[in-house]
Amino acid sequence: MTPALRIEALHKSFPLPRSLRAVLRAPLRRESRVALDGCTLTIARGEKVALIGPNGAGKTTLARVVCGTALRDSGVALLDELDVAELAAHAHVALARPDDPALHPRLTAIEALRFHARLYGLATVTLERALAPSLEALDAHDLLRRRVATLSAGEKAKISLCKALLGQPSLLILDELSRVLDPKMAERVRALLDARCAQVGLAVLLITHDLDEARRCHRVLVMAQGRVIATGNWSEVRAAAHALFGLTDTD
Amino acid sequence: MARVDEEDRVDAMAETPRIAATFAPSLLRTCAAFLRRDALIDASYRANWIFRVVAIFFSLWSLFFLGRAFGGASPFLSRFDGDYFGFALIGVAFTVMTGGALSGVARRVRELQLLGGLEAIFAAPVAPIRLVLMLALYPSLLSLVQAGLFLCFGAWVFGAAASLAGANLLAAALIAFLTLAAHLALGVLSASLVLVFKRGDPLAWLLGSLTYLLSGVVYPVEVLPSALRPLSLLLPATHALEGLRGALLLSATWGALARPIGVLLLFCVALWPAAALCLRLALKKALRDGSLGQP
Numbered sequence: 135m136t137p138a139l140r141i142e143a144l145h146k147s148f149p150l151p152r153s154l155r156a157v158l159r160a161p162l163r164r165e166s167r168v169a170l171d172g173c174t175l176t177i178a179r180g181e182k183v184a185l186i187g188p189n190g191a192g193k194t195t196l197a198r199v200v201c202g203t204a205l206r207d208s209g210v211a212l213l214d215e216l217d218v219a220e221l222a223a224h225a226h227v228a229l230a231r232p233d234d235p236a237l238h239p240r241l242t243a244i245e246a247l248r249f250h251a252r253l254y255g256l257a258t259v260t261l262e263r264a265l266a267p268s269l270e271a272l273d274a275h276d277l278l279r280r281r282v283a284t285l286s287a288g289e290k291a292k293i294s295l296c297k298a299l300l301g302q303p304s305l306l307i308l309d310e311l312s313r314v315l316d317p318k319m320a321e322r323v324r325a326l327l328d329a330r331c332a333q334v335g336l337a338v339l340l341i342t343h344d345l346d347e348a349r350r351c352h353r354v355l356v357m358a359q360g361r362v363i364a365t366g367n368w369s370e371v372r373a374a375a376h377a378l379f380g381l382t383d384t385d
Numbered sequence: 386m387a388r389v390d391e392e393d394r395v396d397a398m399a400e401t402p403r404i405a406a407t408f409a410p411s412l413l414r415t416c417a418a419f420l421r422r423d424a425l426i427d428a429s430y431r432a433n434w435i436f437r438v439v440a441i442f443f444s445l446w447s448l449f450f451l452g453r454a455f456g457g458a459s460p461f462l463s464r465f466d467g468d469y470f471g472f473a474l475i476g477v478a479f480t481v482m483t484g485g486a487l488s489g490v491a492r493r494v495r496e497l498q499l500l501g502g503l504e505a506i507f508a509a510p511v512a513p514i515r516l517v518l519m520l521a522l523y524p525s526l527l528s529l530v531q532a533g534l535f536l537c538f539g540a541w542v543f544g545a546a547a548s549l550a551g552a553n554l555l556a557a558a559l560i561a562f563l564t565l566a567a568h569l570a571l572g573v574l575s576a577s578l579v580l581v582f583k584r585g586d587p588l589a590w591l592l593g594s595l596t597y598l599l600s601g602v603v604y605p606v607e608v609l610p611s612a613l614r615p616l617s618l619l620l621p622a623t624h625a626l627e628g629l630r631g632a633l634l635l636s637a638t639w640g641a642l643a644r645p646i647g648v649l650l651l652f653c654v655a656l657w658p659a660a661a662l663c664l665r666l667a668l669k670k671a672l673r674d675g676s677l678g679q680p
Binding site for chain 1: 411414415417418419421422425426429430500501502504505506507508509510511512669672673674675677678
């Protein structure tokens with residue numbers, strides 16, 4: 135079975151700003167910071183994978199490359215066997231995050247969702263049907279008529295997740311979504327995602343600093359300095375994760 | 386009991402059929418989405434609409450009194466029977482109309498950069514050039530409506546109706562369309578610069594200033610020193626204003642308007658490929674530098 139996401143030897147670096155003096159001295163010289171350094175990973179359909187790592191490990195850069203909002207320098211990045219840089223691949227991935235900038239603060243939640251749905255080719259009638267299960271599962275009906283600017287971080291996260299699930303993507307990336315959810319809502323989100331993984335084969339990449347959250351996933355990827363240094367279930371990567379974060383077994 | 390509810394909820398969710406589309410939306414649907422969204426955002430700033438109408442009246446009053454003070458006396462206005470108000474009305478309506486196309490796109494791109502929504506929009510399965518044009522749609526249409534209101538108030542409230550009687554409206558509409566198209570291409574070029582350099586919109590500023598100075602917005606081009614006149618021909622605004630005044634004030638025939646229409650068409654043909662290329666290069670640079678979402 136083809137994986138939902140296949141990444142091989144992915145490299146990405148960002149140019150560093152240079153002072154005027156440095157530019158005048160050596161105009162052609164380029165300085166850059168390596169964000170992804172030969173990153174390799176695979177996520178199967180229906181699999182929920184946690185991505186953990188220290189700040190600056192390259193987790194968000196990886197998400198941006200997969201979402202097509204940053205171009206890789208080299209390597210392979212395929213979504214449903216489509217190159218992530220291709221326009222067609224954009225419909226196969228969705229990103230949810232706590233302070234989702236895709237939700238304009240002056241719009242109500244339903245207006246923002248409607249815009250997003252139309253941008254992804256959904257008709258209004260389809261939108262209502264596609265939205266209903268997520269709203270039901272997250273108990274978010276009451277939020278629809280409220281302006282995005284007035285929503286709390288957790289409420290915005292719920293709407294962001296509803297938005298991300300609208301287009302029925304193959305891969306859903308959650309960028310630290312759980313950090314703003316209360317324990318009950320975090321449990322509901324887990325249940326929602328587990329059901330989608332099991333029933334429609336949704337692949338989930340959960341970027342998190344919450345090791346307890348990571349432990350509940352099918353698999354954990356430990357990332358450091360732009361590459362995946364350990365992969366497996368929690369017990370298999372625990373040593374690597376603890377070493378990376380300087381934790382002991384009692385932590 | 387609560388546990389059962391939770392399971393029911395999850396089951397209901399999982400039973401949802403795969404009904405969502407995974408194809409790129411049609412052009413019409415994308416247009417409607419952006420128009421509706423931008424109109425809703427604009428409508429949420431209610432006081433802004435009052436200021437817009439008041440600004441139109443203030444501009445018209447200023448022009449009206451200028452016309453009373455200086456109209457008729459200038460030999461440069463003899464072609465227009467000394468009607469300065471009618472002459473300037475077209476000029477200012479033109480700047481209102483092109484304002485949205487010229488600087489509206491760059492302004493929208495910048496707003497989204499600051500809000501962080503640019504990455505989210507470019508992550509959609511829609512071609513980037515189409516997305517940028519969609520961002521320009523609402524400001525361009527709004528400018529067109531404002532220019533229309535400007536002309537209507539000028540005609541019926543400030544008495545310019547007589548000057549506009551017998552206007553070649555069809556030709557004026559075609560010239561307005563070509564003018565918007567040419568300025569929209571310049572707007573896309575300007576937005577490309579904003580994508581790369583972020584703050585500042587040097588192209589729109591330069592073009593706006595040169596247009597006001599050289600194209601005959603509030604005074605005829607004939608007033609300019611002979612050394613500057615050839616420069617004015619390099620601006621699409623000069624030809625657009627010549628065509629619009631010919632069609633609206635002088636009731637010019639299609640034959641008489643062929644030159645400005647032809648030149649505007651040439652501007653469109655030359656500017657659009659350049660604008661598309663610049664946008665593509667700017668977007669590629671922003672994606673490579675990872676700066677699309679940076680303010």
